[in-house]
Amino acid sequence: MSSIYYGRLTVSIFGQSHAPAIGVTMDGLPAGEAVDLDELQAFLARRAPGSGVWSTTRKEGDVPEILSGLSEGYTCGSPLTAIIRNTNTRSGDYANLRDIPRPGHADYTAQKKYGGFQDAAGGGHFSGRLTAPLCIAGGICKQILARQGIQVGAHIAAIGGIPDRPYDPVALQPEDLLSPGQSRFPVNDPQAGQAMQEAIAQARADLDSLGGVIECGVTGLPAGLGDPMLDGMENRIARLIFAIPAVKGLEFGAGFAVAHLRGSENNDPFYMEGDQVRTRTNHAGGILGGITSGMPLVFRAAVKPTPSIGTPQESVSLSRGEGTTLVIKGRHDPCIVPRAVPCVEAAAAIAIYDALLEQKERSR
């Protein structure tokens, strides 16, 4: 099994960049959940390439067709499958990449794994395009979660070393999560966003690319979600977040900063707020022992710079077994971080909804 998130909710992703279609099947959705296709389309639009400085000029309509699983606008209890046709493809751009692997891409590893039978066109199944079906599944989960008072949101925490204002992990509110997503460049601090866009413009001018960090928050979670040790919230989210091709790091709450903290600093003291148990700080990121604490869940994912860059790069010809210089043509985002933001939300929403379904079994 490779492209299946397997849990109470099973999410199976298929497709290659230049195959007839990409898509997703969700198995395990309860019957009777409304799916708002307009809202889903709006969510997918946040991932689609656009006119911003940071984005490719490719057009991807990304209009999903729901093939099954819905009846009169509601989930019907059967697997929900949605596909997106691949239309705007330029195979010629990638013709020689089976022989000369692009640094930072999966061309070489796919060649070794699949013995030359991989679909190399457009990156095949490794293309960032495969995050679109992830967003379909996550977008549907987000809708269901929102109706239960659980809000998932994310923003660009940093690009090219320029930080955005982080979420307040103690006081985070649903509206804090909704607001960044209303912009195509989702940040908390517009000035930081402006500086990031200038850095991207500069990288583009240099035929180069930038990486960044995305921070995701979730509010409204009940305490008690997540199943230790292998299905804790960190494990579930990690499994889905690392399905986003460019992610190379993931941290919850204080994350790597715990390495500099003492226990007396890192521990989050409990206190009562009315009849609610809360913590004064939230270095745990809302997760203790793999289980949600009822505090906001907060994590960050590191996104590497787009490997496709316009500058000439050192590579090898696999057929000739010798070094060569590679010049990548085609259209590529100088920074995919903005478009990866909804993907991170999608991954989180799937993980959380899956844990929520599992928790229903656990209750007597």
Add this chain to the structure above:
Amino acid sequence: MSSIYYGRLTVSIFGQSHAPAIGVTMDGLPAGEAVDLDELQAFLARRAPGSGVWSTTRKEGDVPEILSGLSEGYTCGSPLTAIIRNTNTRSGDYANLRDIPRPGHADYTAQKKYGGFQDAAGGGHFSGRLTAPLCIAGGICKQILARQGIQVGAHIAAIGGIPDRPYDPVALQPEDLLSPGQSRFPVNDPQAGQAMQEAIAQARADLDSLGGVIECGVTGLPAGLGDPMLDGMENRIARLIFAIPAVKGLEFGAGFAVAHLRGSENNDPFYMEGDQVRTRTNHAGGILGGITSGMPLVFRAAVKPTPSIGTPQESVSLSRGEGTTLVIKGRHDPCIVPRAVPCVEAAAAIAIYDALLEQKERSR
């Protein structure tokens, strides 16, 4: 499912800190693999509490009994189950923790999840003790991998902000991985190790604790292991690493540093070394598109400071619904990072062996 790593190799962990036993079942081990019990015991000893300044004075024999799956020293194709009896327990230390949850522990979240039926003694299933069965499974995988030329090792990368010399991700050799593990305080740079131990001693004196970072490396991997998108090497390792209770962050290769790199810096150029394809740098940590590249696999995990500290802490009485002060007694490590090093190796070894088994199916 909560405590099962489910793959080609299935690893199912069970037990509570003060239950009769803890243990593990491995299903899917090929028949005919030798298991060296002395070597396994030596590996487990690296995780056991010891006499160092960083460790609790509790004694845990941690001698596993193999109940099934071996016949005359070789795996026999049936599930391998090993258990460790719990003997040295002091339940009284934890008597009131069901009412007054310890900050940074799972006491509160377990109470919410299991409605008061959780086994609270000694942290129950959430205890760090549950990493012993993980190490049994991982230790067996390590032995099998080593016979195939794949070496897994780890060292303390930092404690309390003091860094060790990192692995060289390009030139890493098997002996670099073996060496730190021969010490109970596994570091690359003994001087850094000395400074860390002094910092731990200071934290202990302050009734406090320290966190850190563990770096893990793997050499000898063939290119082609890992199954995108959900079963790539990052996804597999992440799922297992976050089973270690104190881990709050995980990064591969350059990890979060990618946020500061340009594509031209982060991309690892390919070149030929004889008939081998290699990369000049290894920011990818040996993984491209979720698949091993044949370069050393390198990742780091952030380990939070031990939440059990001797200083009084703010907490709440769940029964009375009011704030209170908690003083934790009992014996606790002021820093669990050294003992977590073999756990990280174990998690990595399971993930890699699982991917290796899966790759056998993929080959025609």
Add this chain to the structure above:
Amino acid sequence: MSSIYYGRLTVSIFGQSHAPAIGVTMDGLPAGEAVDLDELQAFLARRAPGSGVWSTTRKEGDVPEILSGLSEGYTCGSPLTAIIRNTNTRSGDYANLRDIPRPGHADYTAQKKYGGFQDAAGGGHFSGRLTAPLCIAGGICKQILARQGIQVGAHIAAIGGIPDRPYDPVALQPEDLLSPGQSRFPVNDPQAGQAMQEAIAQARADLDSLGGVIECGVTGLPAGLGDPMLDGMENRIARLIFAIPAVKGLEFGAGFAVAHLRGSENNDPFYMEGDQVRTRTNHAGGILGGITSGMPLVFRAAVKPTPSIGTPQESVSLSRGEGTTLVIKGRHDPCIVPRAVPCVEAAAAIAIYDALLEQKERSR
């Protein structure tokens, strides 16, 4: 999870009878396997409704579209998804079935399970039409198995109590398995087939339907496939065979006849034929301890008579909570056994190929 066969090969089926499409995703296919689409189409044609006396007059083109997983005619290592569009639907036929459940159908149980949100049109996800994607997956597996010398075939063993000549479980040859499938009414004994068709014609004339038994055989299997206790060959095949809606019984080898046999009769004596170990009889159906013995694998599935019949039937109005008489209109097969024969082959082929992939891991 509901419609997923989960193993080394994962087969995920989706769609409802009157949704835009039905389809299947296969995850885990090794790269580099040729898929002959004409041969697949010919296999699907055996399942399609036709002009025979036993079949509905509905036309189902059942031309699958491969959306992903193939590249230049070979599997590329990524999930293979194929869909069939639903075109020839007459929703009006089923309008009142949400209120008045058809005896022998899933109308009532789906109503209870999904709370009225099920897609009732055409039986929704419960329709026999969902065996078409099963046949796509199984047809692809059959092709791969055949190239490895493993032949899967089936015939009508009985309809309406009229028996066909059974397979010889000891001497079964690949050509015995190929031959019945070349007819739209696959039997070993044409005279028996003629009598069956007459019985079907009579049942149709009586506005009634007939059930039957399908026998499946597999030759060329190596000894050693199947993983006890829960993933033995019987368990795997059972899980897939009972995915065919009308199947109510399954037996391997001597099956229920073992209840009349003594051990001395039922045991299959081993003997050497050259350097091959064989058994004189094959009451085990080629499976001992869940593992293939190298003898032909033989099993039989009982298929109930089509529940949709033209005669008036007693049912209830769920909305009014009172009894009523139901008259089913629409087009229905008076006997689905002939069309179920390739479905049984498909189920067997998936189970066997899955076990074959797993056995690759087991070999050192």
Add this chain to the structure above:
Amino acid sequence: MSSIYYGRLTVSIFGQSHAPAIGVTMDGLPAGEAVDLDELQAFLARRAPGSGVWSTTRKEGDVPEILSGLSEGYTCGSPLTAIIRNTNTRSGDYANLRDIPRPGHADYTAQKKYGGFQDAAGGGHFSGRLTAPLCIAGGICKQILARQGIQVGAHIAAIGGIPDRPYDPVALQPEDLLSPGQSRFPVNDPQAGQAMQEAIAQARADLDSLGGVIECGVTGLPAGLGDPMLDGMENRIARLIFAIPAVKGLEFGAGFAVAHLRGSENNDPFYMEGDQVRTRTNHAGGILGGITSGMPLVFRAAVKPTPSIGTPQESVSLSRGEGTTLVIKGRHDPCIVPRAVPCVEAAAAIAIYDALLEQKERSR
């Protein structure tokens, strides 16, 4: 994966006949379920070898030790592991079976699968002894189900061709299911039971063995359990029933008799009984479309005659590659059907409880 039932409840069985222990881990049990160990012991006693004419004279204490998962008599939300030590073993009885496979046993297929590394002593993991852990898991599920008004029971439907009075699938009551299990030879009709025991005594005198059929019934099931297509009730039960080593056939409701029925006979008419929807007949065995209908669930399993018989048998020497005569010594049941009755109940109870847990997710 081989010995794992994988669902909402995961049941992992381990052990070999002559290994230190056999056992089971249940992952996914909700916290707070009482486990009555005396009742469990009484259930296991029904499976244990006894003093009857039909049974071996071996003594198996079969007292399980609960290693984890319980706290003060209640499930605590963590995996429940129970083991049974193997004490009464006579390895010498089986010394030459690695070379000369017993007809009807897994000796030969295990040899081929595991390349000689299998644990051959006492049948290893293939021994009927491995049904004891299945009964532990099933016995716990039975207790939980009974508290929810769901009763699982079974009786010997036939031995050596002598039939017992079958359950009435329409009028079946919980007390009908409880009664047979109070005898060590569980039948509905004591006279039939007497005749069966005489037949067994005769077979024993002839150094031979007998097979039979077990019928299982379940009352109190709500309508709506089971998840088509691959996780319907038939699929789930089948997967577990075929884990019992001697089972070679399985049928639900009318089962193979559907091959002789017309649709007008086989369809179960719906009617109202008060405000309850019921069916006049129950040929469906309480399952429509894989989902429970609320009528009693009824199925039958065919159990082959014990392959270990005292009469000399034809076999081969694998080392010499030539035919030989095998005489099996040791103690063996001349008929295992009576002892298999609780195993069938256990398998059914696991499948049903698993479906019940899953249904909780499905409800909104």
